[in-house]
Amino acid sequence: MGDQLAVFGLAVGAGLGVLVETWLVVSIVLTLAAAAVLAFVVLPGQGRVLSAAGGPPDERAVTQARSLSMTTGIFALLWATVTVLLIIRPGSTTGV
Template identity: 55%
Template sequence: MTKLLLCLHVLAAIIAVGPVTVAASMFPPAVRRAQAAGPDAAAVGTVRLLHRICRVYAAVGLAVPVFGFATASSLGVLGDSWLIVSIVLTTGAAGVLALLVLPRQDALLAQLGTGAVPVERSRTAQLAMFTGIFNLLWAVVTILMIVRPASTTGA
């Protein structure tokens, strides 16, 4: 059962978190390109698609900690420090996504859709920074999951 839970946890992480990190990273430059293109429906459509990918896969990503807790419980490592740090970083990444990335994407998409006021580059740069923080947090969690300090695997 542990192997099944671990497989589901890893698959959920790859399938859910991967698309969010890529789409969120592509979003700020896509906004700048869409604005430069003017009233080009295709460019705005790309931005909408990237935002939808982020929102949908963020929801699907809730499966990652669910399977993660089940796996950790099955392995008996819920109290291990590397796992606690991973949980804190995962919570931080989820917070960055939910509170800083997605709302800013919403706002930029709305502003881009009206076309009345041009999108300031500083707003897309700030979004890119928050997206980078989100991606960095997930990279650290991934490393912790692989290295697992004090692991019995010898890695």
């Protein structure tokens, strides 16, 4: 389903003639960066924190939880930036 939505979004962007506009290119790059952070940092970090949560808290578990907190914040910041870019569309020439 997600792949179909991506293809639909690219088709709509091509139909509007905005695929070369900076705000959209930056949004696509930031979306890919957010997906990479989620897949390669956040999800494995969650697994490590959850496996350490079963035992008594130690320094390693606390460090992993702090690291996960930081990376999920980065992930959220990337998505917030994408959302703002897609709403405000700085420099857009579509007039919408």
